Amino acid sequence: MEILKQRILEDAVVIGDSILKVDNFLNHQIDVALLDEIGREFHRRFGDFGITKILTVESSGISVACATAREFNVPVLFAKKGNASTLNEGNYRATSYSFTKAEEYVMNVSKKYLGEGDRLLIIDDFLANGLAIEALLDIVRQSGAKLEGVGIVIEKEFQTGGRKLRDKGVHLESLARIASMEGGIIKFS
């Protein structure tokens, strides 16, 4: 997706060899016009799969998932992290790990909103090691819903998450695939 790659080249900040900050337009400040373009692109790629629901995880996936869901005219469902007192029963749960925060966390999805009839598109902003997506896949398995695909805004291909998902036969579409960021230079695949 050319407009996205251009934006990454203009506004993303590389830290070390593996951290990419897109706080200018996606992860802190959000460019809603770009978000709409991203939603339309995911619809172009997954529009024929009978998607009934978009699944993501709080919080940086929510904006992208909502923009995508508008195009599909289906609800968003976002996994909640932790053990909030308002979300303690009747959930599918899976454990993931945040490298950013250096801690384990639990994702919760209510059994009320996900079940065997659903055909899911998982959406997230980043794919690196893939642990968040793996946890969502675990929740999908528990629910009996059918996974139709995974849509990612920015995939860091030099980490292992994408390869592991493709090896499992998951239909993965990433709008910008970064091959390397060595020396602070972003190279797309």
Add this chain to the structure above:
Amino acid sequence: MEILKQRILEDAVVIGDSILKVDNFLNHQIDVALLDEIGREFHRRFGDFGITKILTVESSGISVACATAREFNVPVLFAKKGNASTLNEGNYRATSYSFTKAEEYVMNVSKKYLGEGDRLLIIDDFLANGLAIEALLDIVRQSGAKLEGVGIVIEKEFQTGGRKLRDKGVHLESLARIASMEGGIIKFS
């Protein structure tokens, strides 16, 4: 906003006398068509104030803020909670408290994205005691930006947040104002 009140009566769940769960359409599963209506309603109420940016806090405010920002054609900026390693310098910071999670937390907003030229609309899903909004107001003060108003989807008027903001002269607009939920019966103002 009639369509919102109807949806609350149909799908919200009252727990005790003060907790309202809207997980069916706003806080876990998200009805994106309703979200669009909410965005349009905020634009009707604040469209003439020269808003340059929508400010909210992760994570349940993000979906509403994005739908609103589309109508205004301005960026969203969402305060990040905690001390992520990717967000540690150059921030406005304010402390709030989550009754749901029973813990203090810090909100962070990068100084890069908020400053004196900005005219802000703060958006959030709920207003109860108002501590989250107070922390955002603190950040706005630090930044020198001008607060034009606060837009809330659901205000629990029987708690003190709304009154405190109105007493300060804040232009507060809530799309559904709940006067009481005693005995599990939702009464709008």
